[in-house]
Amino acid sequence: MKGNFKDIINDAKPILVDFYATWCGPCKAQSPIISELAKEVQDSVRIIKIDIDKNPQIAEQYQVRGVPTLVLFKNGAMVWRQSGVQSKQQLQKIIDKHK
Structure with a gap:
């Protein structure tokens, strides 16, 4: 991750953060869903991945x-949070709600 995390999430554009670990099986299942979503939403949302082992303080x-x-996140505030693998449709619905 480049830049200061607080600066990144303080954007007016929604920021979807994927907290993951390289050893996590469900994270490996979530990854292609996130990649596919990123192609579809392009500039309407920023998607970043945070490796919890490399960024334990965050x-x-x-x-x-x-x-x-x-x-x-939107404007620095957490507007939605969910653990576990999420479908692309579910994520798209959440993003659309907070554009």
Whole structure:
């Protein structure tokens, strides 16, 4: 991740954060869903991935206890959060709600 996390999530555009771990099976299942979603939403939302093992302070700050955990931020505020694998349709619905 490049840049300061707080600066990144303070954008007016929705920011979808995928908290994951390289050793996590469900995270590996979520990854292609996130990639496909990124192609479809393009500029309407920014999607970033945070490896909890490389960024433990961010994971702790947002109390990420299980992975994958997906969090949607807008203007620096957490507007949605869910742990576990999410479908592309579910994620699209959440993003559309917070555009």
